[in-house]
Amino acid sequence: MSEIRFQQRRLTALLAAVLLALLTTLTACGDDTTGSTKDAPAATQAAPTTRTVTDMSGNKVEVPSRPMRVVTNYPAVTQIIFLLGAIERQVGVTQTNLTTLPLFKKIYPPLAQKTAVFGTDTTTVNTEVLLAQKPDLVLLTAGNDTLRKTITDLGIPAVDVASFPNSDKLSEGVTFIADVLGGDAPARAKKFTEFYDGTISRAAEGTKGLTDAERPKIYYTADNPLSTDGSKTIAEVWARQGGGVAVTEGGSVSGTAKPVTLEAVVAWNPDYIFCRDHTTCEEILKDDRFAEVAAVRNHHVITNPRGVFVWSARSAESALQPLWVAKTLHPDKFADVDIEKEVKEFYTTFYNYKLTDAEVDGILAPTEP
Known part of the structure; x- marks a missing residue:
């Protein structure tokens, strides 16, 4: 009889040990779950909506992380935006983009329907028309502080794109614009600069x-x-x-x-x-x-x-x-x-x-x- 009571006490102790181990495991798992939530990957967290860039005049400007409504007063930049695959995001152009460049409009017919925000002189801006486009970024030719102030006073971020006096500066400009636009534009810019470097090298080799x-x-x-x-x-x-x-x-x-x-x-x-x-x-x-x-x-x-x-x-x-x-x-x-x-x-x-x-x-x- 005492042997039976001994086995019962032993079984009870064993069950208690199992229950204690199970409870400890569940508690630990709960702690891990809480830790995972605190250390969630960056991809699951909200991306910043703006960032600060240094434009080609040295100005630090807070711009959208991925601007979706872009305007420029620089006719050549419209072509660069097209090359970088972001022309659908451009909502304002210069009058020159609409009155010349027939092949551009043939290849990309929607260009003819873009809104002329700037005149043919590139320095005259219609502020009412500009605001109506609800731009989140304006790309400007460098060196016109008055125009830049006019636009920033409207609450619209504006970055300067330097003129392109040589091939290095042109490549730098394409790379800068691509960085500001984001998405796959930087990869396209890299392909372009490699192509440009290649044509220069081939010309140099033949004329050395x-x-x-x-x-x-x-x-x-x-x-x-x-x-x-x-x-x-x-x-x-x-x-x-x-x-x-x-x-x-x-x-x-x-x-x-x-x-x-x-x-x-x-x-x-x-x-x-x-x-x-x-x-x-x-x-x-x-x-x-x-x-x-x-x-x-x-x-x-x-x-x-x-x-x-x-x-x-x-x-x-x-x-x-x-x-x-x-x-x-x-x-x-x-x-x-x-x-x-x-x-x-x-x-x-x-x-x-x-x-x-x-x-x-x-x-x-x-x-x-």
């Missing part, structure tokens, strides 16, 4: 060793036959990258769209004249005062290529300019370069658009404004 005497002299026209981009502009940069030399290099003409005299052009006696606009080339060829210039005598007055944006004037399509210049000036050194193929690949890669042969011809020999 050229002396200045072997470099054709280039006169580039901006607004009219007697307007040019001089020193501290990208025109002088791509002239050298392509194996030539700008007639303004080392001179007193500095900046974009600067007036020059006919006497100066005749004295420079350029071997090539590259016109930003086809109408300018036509004016030069009809003007007997240019007849003795070497470029005119040798039929080297050429309209610069223009696609979604003009290649020569500070846009992302400037990435094609060095190789085109090199092929134009030194065809024997670049016999293996197929410019038509290069253009088609650029448009397929960055615009997801397959150009026809006729469209390529229109880009390389443009006649429309």
Whole structure:
């Protein structure tokens, strides 16, 4: 009988030990669950709605983490936004984006329906129209503090995008814009800068060793036959990258769209004249005062290529300019370069658009404004 009571007490003790162990385990699991909630992965927590960036003028600006309603007064930046895959987020443009660039509107028809917030001078803003677009970010050309203040006083964040005086600054600008836009734009920007670096390297390889005497002299026209981009502009940069030399290099003409005299052009006696606009080339060829210039005598007055944006004037399509210049000036050194193929690949890669042969011809020999 005592043996039976002993076994009963032993069984009771064993059951109590099991219950105590089970209770301890459950309590520990409860503690782990509480800990997991406290240490939840960042992905499950709310992302910040704004962040601070340093723009290309050095201003620190609080911007949306992913701006969805963007406006710019910089016509070339609209093309960059398109290249970066964010054109659907752009709600305001300049008048120039609507009145020129026919190929851009053909490839992306909604461009024609965008709202003109800025005038053709890029500094005149209609504040009522701007506010009506409910923008969460404005991308501005650097250097206009008055315009910047006008916009920020409306409670709209604005960041400066520096002008593109050289290829490095252009690549930096595309990268900066991509960083501000977010999403997959930075990856697209990286692909672009790699492409641009590649065209510069290929042009450099084919023109290495050229002396200045072997470099054709280039006169580039901006607004009219007697307007040019001089020193501290990208025109002088791509002239050298392509194996030539700008007639303004080392001179007193500095900046974009600067007036020059006919006497100066005749004295420079350029071997090539590259016109930003086809109408300018036509004016030069009809003007007997240019007849003795070497470029005119040798039929080297050429309209610069223009696609979604003009290649020569500070846009992302400037990435094609060095190789085109090199092929134009030194065809024997670049016999293996197929410019038509290069253009088609650029448009397929960055615009997801397959150009026809006729469209390529229109880009390389443009006649429309």
